[in-house]
Amino acid sequence: xxxxxxxxxxxxxxxxxxxxxxxxxxxxxxxxxxxxxxxxxxxxxxxxxxxxxxxxxxxxxxxxxxxxxxxxxxxxxxxxxxxxxxxxxxxxxxxxxxxxxxxxxxxxxxxxxxxxxxxxxxxxxxxxxxxxxxxxxxxxxxxxxxxxxxxxxxxxxxxxxxxxxxxxxxxxxxxxxxxxxxxxxxxxxxxxxxxxxxxxxxxxxxxxxxxxxxxxxxxxxxxxxxxxxxxxxxxxxxxxxxxxxxxxxxxxxxxxxxxxxxxxxxxxxxxxxxxxxxxxxxxxxxxxxxxxxxxxxxxxxxxxxxxxxxxxxxxxxxxxxxxxxxxxxxxxxxxxxxxxxxxxxxxxxxxxxxxxxxxxxxxxxxxxxxxxx
RNA sequence: GCCUCGUUAGCUCAAUGGUGGAGCACUCGGCUGUUAACCGAUAGGUUGUAGGUUCGAGCCCUACACGAGGCG
Numbered sequence: 001x002x003x004x005x006x007x008x009x010x011x012x013x014x015x016x017x018x019x020x021x022x023x024x025x026x027x028x029x030x031x032x033x034x035x036x037x038x039x040x041x042x043x044x045x046x047x048x049x050x051x052x053x054x055x056x057x058x059x060x061x062x063x064x065x066x067x068x069x070x071x072x073x074x075x076x077x078x079x080x081x082x083x084x085x086x087x088x089x090x091x092x093x094x095x096x097x098x099x100x101x102x103x104x105x106x107x108x109x110x111x112x113x114x115x116x117x118x119x120x121x122x123x124x125x126x127x128x129x130x131x132x133x134x135x136x137x138x139x140x141x142x143x144x145x146x147x148x149x150x151x152x153x154x155x156x157x158x159x160x161x162x163x164x165x166x167x168x169x170x171x172x173x174x175x176x177x178x179x180x181x182x183x184x185x186x187x188x189x190x191x192x193x194x195x196x197x198x199x200x201x202x203x204x205x206x207x208x209x210x211x212x213x214x215x216x217x218x219x220x221x222x223x224x225x226x227x228x229x230x231x232x233x234x235x236x237x238x239x240x241x242x243x244x245x246x247x248x249x250x251x252x253x254x255x256x257x258x259x260x261x262x263x264x265x266x267x268x269x270x271x272x273x274x275x276x277x278x279x280x281x282x283x284x285x286x287x288x289x290x291x292x293x294x295x296x297x298x299x300x301x302x303x304x305x306x307x308x309x310x311x312x313x314x315x316x317x318x319x320x321x322x323x324x325x326x327x328x329x330x331x332x333x334x335x336x337x338x339x340x341x342x343x344x345x346x347x348x349x350x351x352x353x354x355x356x357x358x359x360x361x362x363x364x365x366x367x368x369x370x371x372x373x
Numbered sequence: 374g375c376c377u378c379g380u381u382a383g384c385u386c387a388a389u390g391g392u393g394g395a396g397c398a399c400u401c402g403g404c405u406g407u408u409a410a411c412c413g414a415u416a417g418g419u420u421g422u423a424g425g426u427u428c429g430a431g432c433c434c435u436a437c438a439c440g441a442g443g444c445g
Contacts, residue, residue, distance in 0.1 A: 040407050061406075099406045120408045146406075189406090220405050248406035255405070271405045278404070278411065293400070323410095331410050 005185045005212040007244050011354045017236055017263035018358040020350045023213070023244050025143040026183055027083065027091040030058045032244055032265035033349055035256065035342045036093065037273065040066050042076070042086040044339070045273055046332040049088045055308060055340040056347075059090060059143075061268050064136050065097030065128075069119055073139035081141030093144040093268070096133045098189070098217070099249070102151035110150065112167065130174040138181050146215060146248075147175040149189040154223040161193035165202045176209055187246060189217040194227055196234045203238050214239065215246040216264070220255065228255075232262040239263060253282065253345060254371045257362045260349055272342050276334035279323035282341050286370040288316070290334070295320040308340035309333070 004026050012019040023030040037044045037052065040063040044052060052060060062082050067073055079085035082092055101108055101115045108117035114129030133148035148171050152164040168191045179186050188209045192198035206214060216235065219228050232247075239245050246266035247259050256267055272282065281288040283303035288295075298316040306312075310319070310333040322330030345365070352361035366373060 036406095038407065045407085045410085063407080066407080093406095095406050100408085102406090104408070149406095151406080215406085217406070246406090251405050267405095269405050270407045270409090274407065274409065274411080275404060277409080280404085289402085291401085326410065328410070 004183055007212060007242060009242060013353045013358040014356040015359050016261045018260045018349070018353045019263065019265070020353045021244060021265060025059075025091040025185070027089065027143050028058075030091055030266075031350060033256075033260045033346055033353075034058055034266055035272075035339075035346050036061055036266065036268040037339050038268055038270045039086070039088075040270075041070070042067060042082055044335070045277065046328065046335050047339075049086065051336060052088065052339075053090070055336060056343045057090065057339065059093060060088065061093050061095060062086075062140065062142060063095050063097065063100070064133055064140065064146075065100040067094075067140060068097070068136045069121060073136040077139040077141070083141065091144070092142040093187075094137050094140050094142040094146065095248075095268075096137065096146040096148040097128060098133075098146070098149040099151055101128065102153075102221075110167070112170070130171040131178045134175050134178045134186075138179070138184065141184065143184060144213070145179070145184050145186050147172045147186060147188045149191055149217055151218050151221070152191070152193050154194060154221050154227075156193060158195050158198070161195050161198055164193065165191045165198050169202065169205050172206065172209055185212045187213045187215045189215040189248070190235070191218045192231075193218060194223060194231060196231070199231055199234055200238065203235050207238075207240055210240050210243055213244045213246060213266075215248050217248045219247065220250050225255070225258075229258055229262070232259060232264070236262045253342075253365070253369060256342075256345070257349070257365065260353075261358065261362065272338035273335045276338045277331040279330065279334070281319075281334050282338050284341075284368055286368075290316065290319050290323045290330075292320075302337060303341065306337060306341055306344070308337045310337040310340075 005024060007023045008021055010020040010022060021032045023032060036059050037057050038061045042062050044060055067076060076082050076085050083089060101117060104117055104120055108115055114127055116125060116127050119126050130148040137145035149168045150164040152161055172188050175186060188206045190202045190206045192202035219231060244265040245263060247264045249269060250259060250267050251269045252271055279291045281290060281302055284305045295316045300316060301311045302316055302319060303311050314333060319330060352358045
């Protein structure tokens with residue numbers, strides 16, 4: 001394992017829990033803290049691999065459940081794995097499908113053995129188990145694969161939360177017993193809903209399985225921000241030191257800053273690409289909703305401080321026009337920008353941490369972006 | 374010249390003689406391990422004009438205007 005994967009902590013900020021590091025994988029190194037663009041169906045929607053290299057994506061995600069349904073993980077294996085299939089030659093991570101079970105909540109049935117749910121395309125009944133998820137992830141061949149977990153809603157009882165957590169641990173054990181491929185690192189996922197004791201218990205038990213990284217799941221599912229931050233505060237002193245901590249499904253700039261401050265190293269989020277397709281951009285001066293009529297005759301760049309293709313070649317008026325006409329280029333340019341903006345932000349965060357000025361940088365960023373602390 | 378059909382929100386169209394609606398567009402909001410180029414909200418009307426019948430007319434009657442088609 002260690003031949004293929006290892007993590008080095010490079011620097012710990014003197015005034016916070018923020019830290020920089022580097023994760024070595026078979027497809028290259030990943031400098032943390034990092035944001036990972038999401039490419040569910042083996043495509044970061046509207047972008048080519050070269051686009052992703054150009055904006056500096058170090059690693060991207062793909063999804064077990066979605067690729068299993070279409071085109072099928074066996075086919076991806078025949079293609080030579082997900083890297084070759086989509087021609088992306090940097091590190092990749094596959095999510096296990098646990099979140100899909102959660103987000104397709106109205107049509108699922110969870111038992112100790114696994115989950116029965118309906119294929120959202122054909123309606124056919126499917127049965128997923130930890131072993132099946134690992135089989136699929138092995139076929140897909142990403143560098144980092146995720147354990148099959150049970151994500152639970154905000155607001156459920158302690159008893160139900162404990163059941164989901166215990167089941168996640170049981171499934172984690174099964175995932176590890178089933179996973180044999182040393183070229184793929186399996187990340188376990190901490191659950192425990194929003195109960196401090198369950199989060200801590202889940203973390204302690206999950207740590208026993210950590211070989212090169214640990215993920216925090218089940219957060220940012222509709223709970224208030226302070227509730228989520230409280231969970232991070234509770235867990236912060238107990239993470240394994242020399243492994244990257246991956247916070248799943250987060251986020252927006254403010255959530256990233258708050259999480260980095262609390263010792264998180266990796267993030268993934270569909271937000272950047274989804275809002276891009278819906279006509280919104282993240283910029284150094286805050287969000288820009290390009291549908292708004294105020295941009296009709298605004299011939300200035302989207303973000304004068306951004307070095308991406310979109311900001312160096314086009315105006316807000318043109319982007320407004322593309323968005324209003326529902327032209328696909330608008331979605332593409334804004335996706336390109338939002339990812340570049342976030343990756344630049346992560347680079348600046350790493351630089352700040354290395355200079356022990358994470359908190360100052362956070363303050364500067366918040367003031368300019370318009371985030372209230 | 375005659376006949377037929379039509380005229381309702383910016384556009385395309387609904388609406389037994391009984392509180393005039395929808396889709397799209399416009400304006401604005403939302404989006405956090407993608408069922409999402411998606412979802413939601415506000416606004417928008419002297420029902421072509423002028424009369425008549427009726428307790429009550431977008432709807433029935435008359436005239437006119439405008440449009441489409443047909444016949445001469």
